[in-house]
Amino acid sequence: MSTLTVPRPTTIAPIPTSSLLGVEARKMFDTRSGFWLMASIGIAAVLATAATIIFAPDDELTYNSFAAAVGFPMTVILPMIAALAVSSEWSQRSALTTFTLVPSRTRVLGAKAAVTVMIGVAGMVVAMAIGALGNVIGSSIAGVDLTWDITVSQFLQIVLANQIGMAMGFMLGLLFRSSPGAIVGYFVYALVLPGASGALASAQQWWNDNGAWFDHNWAVTRLYDNTLTGEMWAQIGVTTVIWLVLPFLLAWRLMLRSEVK
Amino acid sequence: MITIDSLTKRYGGFTALDDVTFTAQPGRVTGFLGPNGAGKSTTMRVMVGLTEPTAGSATILGRRFADLPNPGREVGVLLDASAQHAGRTGREILTIAQKTMRLPATAVEDMLDLVSLTEAESSRRVKNYSLGMRQRLGIATALIGRPEVLILDEPANGLDPAGIRWMRDLLRGFADDGGTVLLSSHLLHEIEVIADDIVVIGNGRIVAGGTKDEILSSSGTLVRADDLDGLALAVTAAGLAVTSSSSDGVIVDADAASVGRAAFDAGIAVTELRGADGSGLEEMFLQLTADSQRDHLTDSAMEGSAA
Known part of the structure; x- marks a missing residue:
């Protein structure tokens, strides 16, 4: 039993924010539902891209079409990710442990918000990259010229729209503190x-x-x-x-x- | 060391905690005993900052829980073993605690060994765990930061007799190494076998507190005789207070010598005379918490409305 207690360190350093960010990011992937929700970003982007190649008329095989097709499922998936990141702590009652390890709720929820924003940006980059790949493949199959008709500022606007959607999900997760409530909301x-x-x-x-x-x-x-x-x-x-x-x-x-x- | 000072918690008109004051000392296991709904869990939640008190304070190692820089390294907490994301594996839950506290990765393996969760069990999701396995995982999470203080709410729930014995030895060792242990229970026997000090709570108020020996000795003397009625009369006549009287014997709030002398003076042959011990604690528990028992409250409320 002497292994249980060790000589006390004189000072204990506060938990750094980098640890909180790492842990909160990990918690978004480490359950089956969390993992598949994240994977669904890529899966939905691939499906939407494939559908565009198959069903879009040749003259509409432009990046704008792919981006629109890929962007639509993101407006649903990303807010769900944000809402569940918050609400599951209460719905699953893991907040009991989370807040006894880190008593500052502001720090915990701040880390969740930061990770959510990063996932939102990364998710959009992945989705848009898959759409770009679809544009290249689709255009070459159809034998039409490659059209890149989205500017950087348009892309940034789409990312902003998705970030606002994610923030809405996050807010609803925080407001209801219940997964079904947040999703229905x-x-x-x-x-x-x-x-x-x-x-x-x-x-x-x-x-x-x-x-x-x-x-x-x-x-x-x-x-x-x-x-x-x-x-x-x-x-x-x-x-x-x-x-x-x-x-x-x-x-x-x-x-x-x-x-x- | 845990110091609870004049803690009060009110929900609207309902007083859940009423001026609760006690301490849990290092090197000792303090049992927090009370019937369901007496305020044990509320007190513990206030201690770790999950519930704001209406008045009063709770400090651990001289500081408010919220002021501890890395609480898991100083205080191990287990409030509800089932309060975990059901979709995580046991190992993952320990890994999250390890990473939050910035402990070496080997700590996870050490704790799994300590609480006897096998490799295969640790890879299962918590929704497939029995309550006993969840308790072991919860105790592992509480201990992983090698804290000085342990706060455990009903940790023996769901453990089998061997598990309870294991936990008792674990907590004994922890306290013998200088740690502070506070554990709650609504089961008398559990507290009696583990605790050095006992704090009894009923209806949000502390109704008794002290070392186990003090509490036991204050519970009086058990005396038996063939003529129990005569015996009860004799001790009462001698000015001693009868705590309880039944066909099993009489419990008197006095030391054995006084009770023996009273019986001798009345010419009653005593067949047994000893400290009331465990049975006395049980009697005391029921008596001290009688006012807060739900059944009792309902009865008196009904009498009140009938009158």
């Missing part, structure tokens, strides 16, 4: 609300003209289009504050005060 936000807003816009002129100041999806979806006016950027900013920043601050406050059971 995201689908209501991403699928139900845009439909309702669209219906309202077709019935009501005022909403049709001004809805983009209030409807986050409406404003953010324009990032997938080409050039944005200053007003459009302002609408992205305003709706992001309403839908993302304010709820995030509330969720963060509630999480800090909540009792971990």
